[in-house]
Amino acid sequence: MQPTPIQVKARQPEAPELSHSSQSVSDQNFLVFDQVSKGFPTSKGIYPVLENVNLTVRQGEFVCLIGHSGCGKSTLLSLVSGFQQATGGSVTLKGEPILKPGPDRMVVFQSYALLPWRTVFENVYLAVKSVWPSKPEAQKRAIVREHLAMVGLTEAADKKPDQISGGMRQRVSIARALAIRPEVLILDEPFGALDAITKEELQEELLKIWSDHRCTVLMITHDIDEALFLADRLVMMTNGPAASIGEVMNIPFERPRDRDQIMEDPQYYRLRNHALDFLYNRFAHDDDAP
Amino acid sequence: MVTQAPSRTQTRSNPVISSIQQFWQKRGGDIIPPVIGIATFLTLWQLISWSGITRLPGPLSLWTDTRTRELMLYPFYDLGGLNKGLFWQTLASLGRVAQGYTAAAVVGISVGVFVGTNPWFNKATYPIFQFLRMVAPLAWVPIALVALQQNQPAAIFVIFITAVWPILINTIEGVQQIPEDYNNVAKVLQLSRKDYYLNILFPSALPYIFTGLRIAIGLAWLAIIAAEIVMSGIVGIGFFIWDAYQQNYISEIILAVFYIGLVGLLLDRLIAFLQMKIAPTRN
Numbered sequence: 001m002q003p004t005p006i007q008v009k010a011r012q013p014e015a016p017e018l019s020h021s022s023q024s025v026s027d028q029n030f031l032v033f034d035q036v037s038k039g040f041p042t043s044k045g046i047y048p049v050l051e052n053v054n055l056t057v058r059q060g061e062f063v064c065l066i067g068h069s070g071c072g073k074s075t076l077l078s079l080v081s082g083f084q085q086a087t088g089g090s091v092t093l094k095g096e097p098i099l100k101p102g103p104d105r106m107v108v109f110q111s112y113a114l115l116p117w118r119t120v121f122e123n124v125y126l127a128v129k130s131v132w133p134s135k136p137e138a139q140k141r142a143i144v145r146e147h148l149a150m151v152g153l154t155e156a157a158d159k160k161p162d163q164i165s166g167g168m169r170q171r172v173s174i175a176r177a178l179a180i181r182p183e184v185l186i187l188d189e190p191f192g193a194l195d196a197i198t199k200e201e202l203q204e205e206l207l208k209i210w211s212d213h214r215c216t217v218l219m220i221t222h223d224i225d226e227a228l229f230l231a232d233r234l235v236m237m238t239n240g241p242a243a244s245i246g247e248v249m250n251i252p253f254e255r256p257r258d259r260d261q262i263m264e265d266p267q268y269y270r271l272r273n274h275a276l277d278f279l280y281n282r283f284a285h286d287d288d289a290p
Numbered sequence: 291m292v293t294q295a296p297s298r299t300q301t302r303s304n305p306v307i308s309s310i311q312q313f314w315q316k317r318g319g320d321i322i323p324p325v326i327g328i329a330t331f332l333t334l335w336q337l338i339s340w341s342g343i344t345r346l347p348g349p350l351s352l353w354t355d356t357r358t359r360e361l362m363l364y365p366f367y368d369l370g371g372l373n374k375g376l377f378w379q380t381l382a383s384l385g386r387v388a389q390g391y392t393a394a395a396v397v398g399i400s401v402g403v404f405v406g407t408n409p410w411f412n413k414a415t416y417p418i419f420q421f422l423r424m425v426a427p428l429a430w431v432p433i434a435l436v437a438l439q440q441n442q443p444a445a446i447f448v449i450f451i452t453a454v455w456p457i458l459i460n461t462i463e464g465v466q467q468i469p470e471d472y473n474n475v476a477k478v479l480q481l482s483r484k485d486y487y488l489n490i491l492f493p494s495a496l497p498y499i500f501t502g503l504r505i506a507i508g509l510a511w512l513a514i515i516a517a518e519i520v521m522s523g524i525v526g527i528g529f530f531i532w533d534a535y536q537q538n539y540i541s542e543i544i545l546a547v548f549y550i551g552l553v554g555l556l557l558d559r560l561i562a563f564l565q566m567k568i569a570p571t572r573n
Contacts, residue, residue, distance in 0.1 A: 083474060101477040113471035117493040126489055130479045180479075 030059040030216060031080065031184065035089035038075055046087075049075050051242040053089070055235065059183075062210060062217045064227035066275065067237030067246075068285040073220045076237075077186050080218060081107050093184065103131045106182035108190050112173040114161040121157040124148060124176045131180040147179040148172075150209060167198035171205070178209060185210075187219040191226065200259070203229060211256060224275045227251070228268060229259055236278050239285060246283060249275060347541050352548075355541040362545065372525055372533070380549055383514050383526040386442075387557075390449025391510045398454045398506070399499060402461025403491065412462065423455035427513035431520045441521045445514065452513035453506035457499070464498025465491060496569035504561045511554045527553075 036053040039046040049072040057063055065073045078084040079091045082101040091098045093105070106127075114123050124144045132140065148154055151171035156164050161172065170190060177185055190206075191199040207230055210217055221227050227234045231251050238246040249271060253262045262268055332349045339348035352358045365377035405411045430451050434444035472490045475481075481489070518528025527546055534542035 081478065083477065101474070101480070103479055105478070107474070107478050109471050109474065111471055113469075113475050115472065115475075115489060115493070118489065126481075126485065127479050130481050130485060133482075 027059040029056055030061075030094060031057040031218075032092045033076075033079075033089070034092070036076075036079065036086045036091055037088035038072070038079065038084065039087045048242040049240055050086075050244065052244045055245060055248070057216060057218070059216055060214045062230060062232045063219070063235060064231035064233075065218065065220045065235045065237060066222065066224065066227055066279070067243070068239055068279065068283070071237045071240045071243040073237060074188055077107075077188060077218055077220060080184060081105050081186050103127070103180050104182055105184045105186060106177040106180055108170075108173050108177050108185065108187040110188045110190070110192065112161070112166075112169045114169055114172055114176075116161050119158050119160055120148065120153060120164070120172050121145075123161070123172060124179050127176045127180050143179055147175040150178070151175045151205060165198075167194050167202060170194065170202060174202075174206065174209070178213060178215075181213075182215055184216045184218060187217065189220045189222065192222065199226075204259075206230065207257065224272055224279075227275075228253075228271060229257060229262065234275065236275060236283075238283050247278060345540070347544065349544070351541045352545055357539055358541040358545045361542065372523070372529075374525055376527070376530070376546065376549055379525060379527045379530045379546075380553060382524070383518065383528060384553065386445050386526070387449055387507075387510050387514050390446040390514075391453050391507060393446075393450045394453035394457055394506060394510070395503060397450075398457030398502065399461050402458045402499075402502075403465055403487075403495075405458075406462040406465025406495075407491075412466075419455065419459060422451075423459065425451075427452040427509070428516050428520065431517055434517075435521070441524050445517045445521055445524070445526075448517040449510045449513055453510040456505040456509065457502040460498045460502030460505075461495060464495030467498065468494040493569075497565075500561070500565040500569055504558065504565065507557045507561050508554060511550070511557055515550060 033053050033055040036050060037048065038050040039048045041047075053076065065076065067073050075084065079086050080093075080098060082098050082105065085099070098105070114120075115126070118126065121144055124147060125140065128135075128140050128143050135143075145154070145157070148157055151174055153168060153171055153175065156168060156172075161169055164172075174190070191202055194202065203226060219230065224234075228251055234249040234251060235245055236247045236249065237243050251271065252267065253265065336348035336350055338344060339346055339351075347355070352362065361376055365375040367375040368378055405415055427448055430448050431444070434447040434451075435441075438444045438447060468490065472494060476486050476490050514526070515528040515531070518524060518526040519532045522529065522532070527549060531543050531546045534540075534546065
């Protein structure tokens with residue numbers, strides 16, 4: 001199994017969108033993790049969650065993170081969203097260190113985090129209003145309507161979140177995130193709670209929206225097939241404590257991607273087996289760990 | 291032909307009768323048990339009082355006693371001074387409760403929001419609040435009288451100090467229980483303070499605040515009676531009881547107790563109604 005990663009890496013040095021992101025250094029070094037470590041203080045001293053994480057993400061790239069639970073994927077993303085700060089090293093966006101949360105790095109939360117006492121429209125509107133307070137009212141409302149239409153929820157605009165299905169809530173959450181034009185879109189296992197059909201639909205929608213908007217996407221997933229369908233690169237994390245990036249796999253499939261087509265590609269299974277091997281043999285989760 | 295007549299009347303009166311029947315079928319099970327319960331309670335009470343075990347008059351004495359019958363028939367009479375009908379007595383007490391309770395709601399909610407959003411202040415004030423809320427309403431009466439010198443403001447202060455703790459403590463709890471996700475949304479969007487309060491803090495904490503308000507209205511009503519009993523010489527249902535006791539009009543006390551219970555029930559229902567309108571519980 002050893003030669004596989006080398007082969008994989010050698011075959012696709014360039015992802016398709018590189019054509020537009022190879023213009024400048026800042027596009028190449030859009031989001032940079034440099035020797036990042038993160039520990040939490042406990043009564044028994046510092047508990048290291050992440051150590052020596054190095055990763056450079058290009059502008060407009062779609063990156064998926066995979067790893068066993070407890071490996072610090074969410075922690076890594078929270079360093080980008082700014083909810084937490086690295087204890088060592090630095091995380092920089094366009095050369096600027098990330099110090100606090102901001103709408104340029106919008107999060108699609110695992111549990112959607114829609115306000116249940118506001119309608120679908122109002123939930124998106126609140127985001128638009130707080131990011132562009134001085135835009136004319138009509139324009140703000142138009143932005144909300146446009147993004148609800150984009151995720152196919154025009155009809156549900158006046159419903160409350162608990163009156164719609166889980167898949168629809170996730171669409172609202174995505175619409176809210178995209179409506180404010182973030183530079184980085186952070187998704188923490190966005191489709192984990194959805195049924196298989198809704199999940200595939202939403203993956204395709206997300207991909208379509210991403211190819212129109214071209215924001216940089218960081219997404220946590222537990223699903224290798226999802227990552228292979230969506231991502232330019234798949235970041236595979238080692239197990240915690242003191243987790244780091246074990247390997248980064250390039251996913252070479254042409255865009256726009258077609259699920260059936262890529263699944264027929266012989267590379268698909270080689271990549272898939274390689275990722276499975278990483279997760280279940282080389283970094284198998286030891287449930288009996290102390 | 292003969293059999294048609296009754297069947298026609300039956301079909302004509304059907305809508306009314308059937309709707310009553312429907313109501314009875316639906317709600318009868320909720321109505322019969324409390325009616326039987328209350329009737330049994332009143333009957334037992336009357337029997338015990340007839341048996342002579344206690345000096346306490348039975349419920350029938352409310353009608354047989356001329357004083358209470360007149361009080362029941364003329365709740366609106368006003369002969370000046372303290373000699374007023376029970377409606378005015380109750381209204382005077384309610385007025386004090388309204389003032390003290392409103393102050394308690396304003397102070398409790400605003401201080402609760404402030405303390406709930408500032409962990410340092412929460413730690414600093416926690417022991418004080420927990421200590422003060424354990425002080426019984428009656429214990430505040432002498433303190434209030436010494437501090438404020440006059441009966442009227444002292445009574446309102448006693449209501450305030452009794453009602454404020456559940457509102458304050460529940461508001462603090464409600465603010466602390468705001469789901470982390472909502473706070474994270476606020477942080478990412480960098481919501482203004484006003485937007486955060488209106489869209490996240492208040493809607494999220496409202497069920498807790500209303501729990502506090504509902505506990506507080508009951509306590510406030512209990513406290514005003516206690517406070518008025520101690521503060522002599524004011525118009526109010528509490529002092530009315532004390533006055534009746536001094537003059538040995540026991541049936542009057544029982545009548546006043548009915549008023550107090552009924553008003554307490556109505557106050558609780560009122561807050562519950564507001565809660566349902568403003569902060570309906572979501573499934």
